Amino acid sequence: MQFVPPARHLLRAKDLADARYFEPLDVDDLARAAGLSRAHFSREFRRAFGESPHAYLLTRRLERAAALLRGTDRSVADICLSVGLQSIGSFTTSFTRTFGVSPTAYRARFPPAADWAMVPTCVLRFYGRPGNSTFREDN
């Protein structure tokens, strides 16, 4: 059988966390992707990447949540679910611990997402048009 460096299996788990963070993934799934027992996997992952798989996956989710708070007008609850977390309470706690402010306060630090949206003026012009009200002007 072809030799594969052991870290390659750990990378598979890390790639899975990066790519599928929005699914209900947990450390057991990551350990399975690496083909290792959970305890052994957590130890090896930390040794290879400097943090626990749990922390790595959570950080990925929080980083995406922060981007969605800045770039979208979705609700905090929606964002929590869309990064693969189920509990709004623990999401808020983890987010606050990581960023120093709550998700809502974090969002308030940035201009509204609509200001960032580079909607071109041609689109604005079209969509901003009021509906047809002709007042016999087209006669």
Place this chain on the structure above:
Amino acid sequence: MYKVSTAQMWVHDQDQALEFYTKKLGMEVRQDVTMPQMGNFRWLTVGPVSQPDISIVLMPIPGPPVMDADTAEQVETLMAKGFAGTVFLTTDDVQAEYEQLKSRGVEFTEEPEERPYGIDSGFRDPSGNSFRLTQVRDLG
């Protein structure tokens, strides 16, 4: 010198497109903003994780008064027939990428095949827009 930042694609259903581009293709949501003052126009952009400065706008086909009904129907038909445009993706390992996308339910119209310029494959989004996924041959 300028850079390409964003390109637009028509989609027949933004929610369906969002699901496809993020969950199946693995792109990230960049912007998702609904504008009540513009008849709830939704500005929705996604992009590849590896290229934070490049986005694709998933643009709904507007109805009147923005676009007349005939034109809207023509755009939708062109798209459904696969003539509305193509996005060209490249990868270092087309076979691995192909297997992964296929396992997530992406329907390939062409499996990876050798071409003079590399190994090329193709798939479509739910609206019919065409994608190429190519491992470009190193000519250096």
